[in-house]
Amino acid sequence: MATTAPQTTATLPTEWRDFFTLTKPRVMTLVIFTAICGVLAAPGSIHPVLGFTAILAIAMGAGGSAVLNMWWEADIDAGMKRTMNRPLPGGRMRREDARDFGIFLSAVSVGLMGVAIGWLAAALLFGAIIYYAVIYTMWLKPRTPQNIVIGGGAGAFPPLIGWVAVTGDITAMPILLFAIIFFWTPPHFWALALFVQSDYAKVGIPMLPVVAGEKVTRRQIMIYTLLLAPIAIAPWYIGGTSWIYGSVAVVLSVLFVVLAMPVFTRMRAEVDAMTPEKTLFKYSIVYLFVLFAALVADRVAAYQGWIA
Ligand code: HEM
Numbered sequence: 422m423a424t425t426a427p428q429t430t431a432t433l434p435t436e437w438r439d440f441f442t443l444t445k446p447r448v449m450t451l452v453i454f455t456a457i458c459g460v461l462a463a464p465g466s467i468h469p470v471l472g473f474t475a476i477l478a479i480a481m482g483a484g485g486s487a488v489l490n491m492w493w494e495a496d497i498d499a500g501m502k503r504t505m506n507r508p509l510p511g512g513r514m515r516r517e518d519a520r521d522f523g524i525f526l527s528a529v530s531v532g533l534m535g536v537a538i539g540w541l542a543a544a545l546l547f548g549a550i551i552y553y554a555v556i557y558t559m560w561l562k563p564r565t566p567q568n569i570v571i572g573g574g575a576g577a578f579p580p581l582i583g584w585v586a587v588t589g590d591i592t593a594m595p596i597l598l599f600a601i602i603f604f605w606t607p608p609h610f611w612a613l614a615l616f617v618q619s620d621y622a623k624v625g626i627p628m629l630p631v632v633a634g635e636k637v638t639r640r641q642i643m644i645y646t647l648l649l650a651p652i653a654i655a656p657w658y659i660g661g662t663s664w665i666y667g668s669v670a671v672v673l674s675v676l677f678v679v680l681a682m683p684v685f686t687r688m689r690a691e692v693d694a695m696t697p698e699k700t701l702f703k704y705s706i707v708y709l710f711v712l713f714a715a716l717v718a719d720r721v722a723a724y725q726g727w728i729a
Pocket residue numbers: 447448449450451452455568569572573575576577602606609610613706709
């Protein structure tokens with residue numbers, strides 16, 4: 422007997438575009454960019470094909486872990502305006518397909534890195550994937566307002582992995598690159614969280630502004646921004662780069678502090694449009710792009726003999 426089955430997500434056609442969206446391509450541009458810079462700025466040489474393979478593996482691993490994040494958070498995403506139209510809450514894809522795609526991308530990325538580049542870089546990539554998809558997404562994010570501080574470490578791995586793919590060992594410079602992104606993440610995210618906090622409150626995610634209030638969040642943004650500045654400049658004063666990177670890092674970091682000041686001193690009631698927070702969030706992205714680009718420019722200048 423023919424039945425009229427209700428239209429479920431299982432019967433809806435899935436578009437390739439949605440698989441791509443699951444990898445959070447916009448956020449990943451900066452993740453992948455920092456990985457590319459890690460490869461290019463590392464001392465030593467790598468065959469271009471291998472360099473490309475390392476970057477491809479990091480991109481696949483980052484994308485794969487983002488897919489697993491979206492798979493796990495489908496119900497949470499359905500409750501927030503910013504995320505409700507993602508492929509899973511939007512009902513355009515089956516949950517199992519997202520899960521399998523995430524596992525596939527992650528597994529291939531680690532295997533590719535191990536076979537083509539080396540198992541230290543592959544182990545770091547595996548650690549980063551577990552960090553983002555399991556430690557941050559499944560464990561910390563729904564439990565603690567410090568989720569961003571601890572979990573944000575996942576996003577700090579890509580330049581470290583890129584560097585290690587070239588050199589094969591972990592030295593002070595790649596650790597500093599890790600630390601830069603680690604200390605950058607709280608101001609990056611909390612500035613955003615200040616103007617989308619009602620959304621997080623609705624779905625019960627304990628983001629700092631929701632749990633501890635705006636005043637604490639604003640102070641934490643300021644503290645992390647002040648800690649970030651010397652760490653961002655450190656590659657220069659430990660002698661890992663020249664004044665080219667050093668001066669860019671100083672200018673960018675001073676501007677970061679300047680833009681964090683009004684976020685620190687104001688309260689929401691005073692600024693309806695939340696302009697200083699939006700500005701700081703946008704600037705955080707420019708900051709990291711330009712800082713890592715300066716690292717590569719510095720290395721190119723050294724290779725060309727333009728600087729001593
Ligand atoms: C736990 C850490 C982080 C959290 C919670 C976080 C959260 C967010 C959120 C919610 C957005 C808003 C837009 C969107 O949903 O696409 C965003 C945007 C963005 N994030 Fe992050 N982020 C984190 C770490 C990072 C890292 C490590 C990077 C790169 C190194 C990064 C790069 C970006 C970029 C480039 C955008 C702008 C995307 C666009 O133009 O739409 N984020 N972030």
